[in-house]
Amino acid sequence: MDVKVNILRYNPETDRKGHWEEYILKADPDERILDLLHKVKWFDDGSLAFRRSCAHGVCGSDAMVVNGENMLACQVLVKEVSTPIKIEPIRGLPVIKDLVVNMDSFFDSYKKVMPYLINDDEPGERERLQSPEDRDRFEDTTKCILCAACTTSCPVFWTADTYVGPAAIVNAHRFVFDSRDNASKQRLEILKDVDGAFRCRTAFNCTSACPRGIQVTKAIEDVKRETLTIN
Amino acid sequence: MKSIKRTDWGRRTPPIDGSNFELYAWFFMRISGLFLVLLAAGHMFIMHVFNDTLNLDYEFVAARWDTPYWRTFDWLLLTLSILHGTNGLRIVMHDNIANKTFRQLALDGLYLTSTAFFILGTYVLVAFVREV
Amino acid sequence: MQNQSIVSTGSVYKGRTGMWLYLFHRITGVALFGYLLLHIISTALILAGPEVYEGAEAIYKNFYFRIGEVGLMAAVLAHAINGLRIIAVDLWSKGSDYQKALNITAMVVFIAIFVPTTYKMIDSYFELCLEKSSAGTTVVDCMVRPLPDWKTK
Numbered sequence: 241m242d243v244k245v246n247i248l249r250y251n252p253e254t255d256r257k258g259h260w261e262e263y264i265l266k267a268d269p270d271e272r273i274l275d276l277l278h279k280v281k282w283f284d285d286g287s288l289a290f291r292r293s294c295a296h297g298v299c300g301s302d303a304m305v306v307n308g309e310n311m312l313a314c315q316v317l318v319k320e321v322s323t324p325i326k327i328e329p330i331r332g333l334p335v336i337k338d339l340v341v342n343m344d345s346f347f348d349s350y351k352k353v354m355p356y357l358i359n360d361d362e363p364g365e366r367e368r369l370q371s372p373e374d375r376d377r378f379e380d381t382t383k384c385i386l387c388a389a390c391t392t393s394c395p396v397f398w399t400a401d402t403y404v405g406p407a408a409i410v411n412a413h414r415f416v417f418d419s420r421d422n423a424s425k426q427r428l429e430i431l432k433d434v435d436g437a438f439r440c441r442t443a444f445n446c447t448s449a450c451p452r453g454i455q456v457t458k459a460i461e462d463v464k465r466e467t468l469t470i471n
Numbered sequence: 472m473k474s475i476k477r478t479d480w481g482r483r484t485p486p487i488d489g490s491n492f493e494l495y496a497w498f499f500m501r502i503s504g505l506f507l508v509l510l511a512a513g514h515m516f517i518m519h520v521f522n523d524t525l526n527l528d529y530e531f532v533a534a535r536w537d538t539p540y541w542r543t544f545d546w547l548l549l550t551l552s553i554l555h556g557t558n559g560l561r562i563v564m565h566d567n568i569a570n571k572t573f574r575q576l577a578l579d580g581l582y583l584t585s586t587a588f589f590i591l592g593t594y595v596l597v598a599f600v601r602e603v
Numbered sequence: 604m605q606n607q608s609i610v611s612t613g614s615v616y617k618g619r620t621g622m623w624l625y626l627f628h629r630i631t632g633v634a635l636f637g638y639l640l641l642h643i644i645s646t647a648l649i650l651a652g653p654e655v656y657e658g659a660e661a662i663y664k665n666f667y668f669r670i671g672e673v674g675l676m677a678a679v680l681a682h683a684i685n686g687l688r689i690i691a692v693d694l695w696s697k698g699s700d701y702q703k704a705l706n707i708t709a710m711v712v713f714i715a716i717f718v719p720t721t722y723k724m725i726d727s728y729f730e731l732c733l734e735k736s737s738a739g740t741t742v743v744d745c746m747v748r749p750l751p752d753w754k755t756k
Contacts, residue, residue, distance in 0.1 A: 308617035331616065395622060400566045429489055434565065438493040442692050444621030444702055458699035461692065468498060471491055501693060504686045515679050519672060520720055523727045525664055525735075529653035532646075549643070556636035563629060588643050595647045602652055 243267045244324035269319035290339035300387030304339050310389040310449040330392035346388050349404040353412035358423035374419040381414040381459050383452040390446035390456045403439045406446040406456045413459040428467045437463045503555045510548045533601040542596050549592040557585040620706045628685050631678040666746045669728045673721050684713050
């Protein structure tokens with residue numbers, strides 16, 4: 241079948257503003273949105289720029305706005321979306337070219353919450369053990385693949401790009417509620433300032449945007465309540 | 472494109488000696504909100520449903536303020552709604568004004584306005600004496 | 604923001620109910636703060652005595668302002684009920700699990716309170732208007748013009 245695809249193109253060398261370009265492609269209903277982008281790039285216009293690596297919903301490279309909603313292009317089939325298919329870069333981050341955005345500030349926010357286990361106690365003879373119940377407390381937030389779908393779906397992040405964003409808070413949550421970690425207090429301290437967790441206004445866009453089904457807003461709420469409890 | 476300073480992966484960010492202001496502001500919004508649901512919605516129902524604003528006149532207000540109870544009710548409503556509204560607008564300005572100078576100007580204007588209206592409202596509630 | 608303006612197309616992000624409630628809460632909040640300031644000024648006129656105060660109040664006593672009052676009621680109720688929903692999501696540990704149910708509950712509760720309230724406010728307006736006006740005044744008269752003997756009881 242013929243599918244009409246509209247892509248928001250932007251070439252920094254020639255364009256001052258983004259513009260829509262229309263492509264008519266032959267596609268199978270079972271093909272992914274990513275396959276459509278490949279068809280454009282490989283057979284139609286080689287200058288189209290977009291990110292993708294594993295193409296199977298694991299690496300988190302190809303988050304984009306499809307028909308007005310954030311999703312991974314490699315996870316959504318043509319038959320699952322209405323035509324014409326409109327594809328835009330994710331919002332709130334500087335566009336480099338076409339669908340490629342500059343993710344530096346996103347990863348800086350991620351680093352800010354110290355997303356690694358901190359425990360200065362003696363390592364001991366064997367692993368640091370943890371009960372299944374303690375593990376379950378942060379099970380949901382271990383699934384994050386850092387695709388930025390949540391952060392760039394957040395209405396607060398669109399207008400205030402200093403906000404650390406849902407993804408960073410999700411990754412803080414993963415360690416704050418880990419019984420083996422000793423730096424929860426420091427992380428909550430970092431998330432307490434004006435650009436931290438209390439910037440969240442519970443619009444729940446992040447929860448519906450997450451391709452891994454993480455209850456993002458719930459995680460942020462957990463962090464807020466934890467901050468309230470320890471203070 | 473703006474250049475962003477990269478942070479060193481190995482370095483642990485020292486804990487920021489942050490204030491609890493945002494936490495308390497967030498909590499205050501919830502608690503004052505709860506009270507305002509009773510106070511503001513109560514006020515609206517008294518004025519617009521149980522009475523009709525068409526009947527509102529000097530005598531109505533004067534009779535109401537004859538009792539210290541209603542003066543306290545109105546003063547609580549005034550105080551909480553101004554604080555709740557000011558903090559709400561502070562957040563809106565923080566979110567939507569990117570330019571730091573303009574944002575600070577807007578915030579200063581907001582605080583000034585709120586203080587002035589709080590003083591005015593309190594003065595009216597305290598100083599009102601029935602004329603007739 | 605610079606990056607937004609570069610590729611801005613004016614297309615709207617398809618957020619779910621939560622995003623629209625967030626936006627709605629902001630707009631009603633800012634509007635209510637503005638109204639609060641006006642309300643403080645008009646009430647402060649009472650210090651100037653009955654003449655001035657009732658003169659100012661008379662401006663509000665017509666059908667257009669009654670529609671405005673219904674709008675004000677809607678804004679207060681919506682902000683209050685949505686605020687309770689936000690409190691539930693924020694302070695109740697199970698709140699975010701039930702957020703869709705809470706969204707629907709908030710909207711149903713709003714309509715359940717707002718509809719009878721509006722009926723009462725509109726109904727009472729016409730009743731008082733016809734009662735206070737000279738004989739022969741019709742409902743249409745009440746809608747299009749403020750009544751001459753509005754201030755007197």
